Amino acid sequence: MNGLVRRSFLAFGAAGFAAPTAFAQTRAEWAAIGQYGDKAAPVTVFEKDGALHIDGAGHASARLTATGRGRYAIAGGGELVLEPGAVQLNGTRLAFHDFGAETEAAIHAGVRADPEALRRQALAATPPVETGDFLPADLVDLTTVDPRIKLDIRYAGSNNFMGIPLYERAGAYLQRPAAEALKQAQAALAAQGYGLLIHDAYRPWFVTWMFWEATPPDARMFVANPAKGSRHNRGCAVDLTLYDLKTGRVVEMPSRYDEFSGRAHADFVGGTTKQRALRAVLREAMTAQGFEVYAEEWWHFDFKDWRRYAIGTKTFTALGGGK
Structure with a gap:
């Protein structure tokens, strides 16, 4: 076990x-x-x-x-x-x-074969052509929104399902309306003794391409198809969990973050009563501010206006600044 x-x-x-x-x-x-x-x-x-x-x-x-x-x-x-x-x-x-661990091990083995080649192919790939009257990007650094919002950006290191760093540095950004909504969610959660811990927010399109290529077909419901782009690419999706404001400890949920198994589903029946209750606390706070949970991932929330923004390609180096 x-x-x-x-x-x-x-x-x-x-x-x-x-x-x-x-x-x-x-x-x-x-x-x-x-x-x-x-x-x-x-x-x-x-x-x-x-x-x-x-x-x-x-x-x-x-x-x-x-x-x-x-x-x-x-x-x-x-x-x-x-x-x-x-x-x-x-x-x-x-x-x-542990189905998630088994899938992750298979992905790690494939990526380790030649991670730099995968990255080069991703950076050379062309994002889908979009048409529409999109709002201009206005990405906000989430560390400036509320001091109680903390970061654990897994894709800036190797502790992730790919097993390699994907971002040049740890950072988290959302489009301004989504960032303001997250601020309100944090205020509501603070009244219950919890803070938000961010694992991911804006994600450059080339990383979505890498995810798709590395993930086995039977697990691709957990990653976005680069042909359509991800809501993360649009700066309108956030992956997050809760931590206890008094102790600083991250709470336990029914699955690990980025676990590619049924335990990750937003309505998974398993785990413990406390884990499911904490999952509900997070979900209620987020949905009250205009976010919608992704059915396959309890940690992933999409902001209601995601369709109004275009796919983003800026790397974290290009974004600059941050903490």
């Missing part, structure tokens, strides 16, 4: 959420939270109301009741048995999978 899931359970218990007596299970049982079986139709084990539940293989958020020695009766019929690195569902063994 990966560390994210294991830490998620511990965070849930420490948060003081009310839970029934059934919550007093062993750590090994709660560490079973995750996904099993086939990537196309996984079985998800998750926590809800202080108890384990299962979703998939004909079960819809069915509660699990412990019957002893890692065995559980499934509400509605059937049995689940916990094993190291697997579960048995009605006698069929299903191995644990």
